[in-house]
Amino acid sequence: MISKPSKIYLVDDDADLRAATAQWLELADYQVETFSDAPSALARIRPDMSAVVISDVKMPKMDGMEFLARLTALDKDLPVVLITAHGDVQMAVKAIRQGAYEFIEKPFEPERLLDVLQRASEKRRLVLENRDLRRRLSGSVDMGKRLIGDCPAIQRLRAELLDVADTDAPVLIQGETGTGKEVVAQCLHEFSARQKGKFVAVNCGAIPENMVESELFGHERGAFTGADRRRIGRFEFAQGGSLFLDEIGTMPLSLQVKVLRALQEREIVRIGSNEPPPIDIRLISATHCDLLAECASARFREDLYYRINVVELRVPPLRERGGDILLLFDYFLAQSAVTYKRPAVSMRAIDAALLMSHNWPGNVRELKNVAERFVLSSLPEAQRLAAILGTSCQTTAGPESSALQELMRHYERGLLEHALTRHKGDVQLVMEELNLPRRTLNEKMTRHNLERKDFT
Ligand SMILES: Nc1ncnc2c1ncn2[C@@H]1O[C@H](COP(=O)(O)OP(=O)(O)OP(=O)(O)O)[C@@H](O)[C@H]1O
Ligand SMILES: [Mg+2]
Structure with a gap:
């Protein structure tokens, strides 16, 4: 055709x-x-x-x-x-x-x-x-340097990011703490036509409630006692660029109404002013909580939810990213060595097994901290990672040698433990997730000394 x-x-x-x-x-x-x-x-x-x-x-x-x-x-x-x-x-x-x-x-x-x-x-x-294809290709290469990861979930995320970056559609980024939500928000801005404009980030949870309105929308001089100067709000400051509302789930309801109005009318009303300038921003929001559940319990306005969530991007937690843990750790080791002017270090196979079986409640941010401490630590290499992980979070004892079999055994135990914790000891769910017959699962649990009751 x-x-x-x-x-x-x-x-x-x-x-x-x-x-x-x-x-x-x-x-x-x-x-x-x-x-x-x-x-x-x-x-x-x-x-x-x-x-x-x-x-x-x-x-x-x-x-x-x-x-x-x-x-x-x-x-x-x-x-x-x-x-x-x-x-x-x-x-x-x-x-x-x-x-x-x-x-x-x-x-x-x-x-x-x-x-x-x-x-x-x-x-x-x-x-x-052809041009579009080439642009996408070079875009995904560049984005691969910003948002690191090879696992299918991250590859998919990068593709989705490239698809929507150059539109003005509001994006809601969901993900657990430390997964890289802010990196995703910055990528959206950098790979859009607004890249020359500002990227303005607001942490909705960090501003005192009585200051939020003027912080976001600004005020005229004399609008209230103490307003001795006109102030440009974050919305206006981001004109021509992107506005990132971080932790939007913590925004007080009274403010949600005002943000909704601004987005609907596409104008900003400075406190004490009646000449609203039109809005020209791309809105990006992020949250670690389940906003729909917040809507259900009337802590978040449903109408605002649908305004900010035209496109939804989910950033997967580290424990779902498999080998990315090692990829990211290597990257952060190299980065920290440069930052702290220390000699380059590399991780041993035995360290890799430890990393893979750790739970990572703090996700990429935690991994990055561990890499920094690893580079800065003066402990002998053999003890280093176990010591750092042991203090930052409970992990089971590490593998005893770097023989492949021992590493695999350790990794298997970590995976089983993790699945059992996640499913609160529900063996049926663990069998489904790991695609294991009941008999094999039982044998493995016995071999690793794992008991169902410890996870319920
Ligand atoms: N895929 C990634 N590639 C490279 N660096 C990453 C990646 N994901 C996260 N980081 C780094 O990890 C740290 C945490 O990321 P970020 O601040 O974006 O997470 P977040 O989801 O916004 O966290 P929080 O929920 O605590 O606000 C940052 O230093 C960031 O640069
Ligand atoms: Mg953040």
């Missing part, structure tokens, strides 16, 4: 020819915009447009050849079809050499023009598809 480009730009100083050609094109289902001179067409044409340009050659103000040169400078792959009444072979050759897609002599049959347009549109479609 050949898709039509969204637009044909038709430039000719001959009003009759313009009207007649536009009519044919519209009958053939093209969307046409007509211009009597090249400069006014140039003012409308942007790079990356899904469009084909048809232009006369002899025109006042700017001729077709000059117009062609300007268009190729703007977007070298934009198809330009030149039409001329003067059967000038030399000019035709020159035009093609300079990048014109095709050269048509007047008078021409409508079919001839339609045929050329169909080919030009198809070529344009392929060029745009």
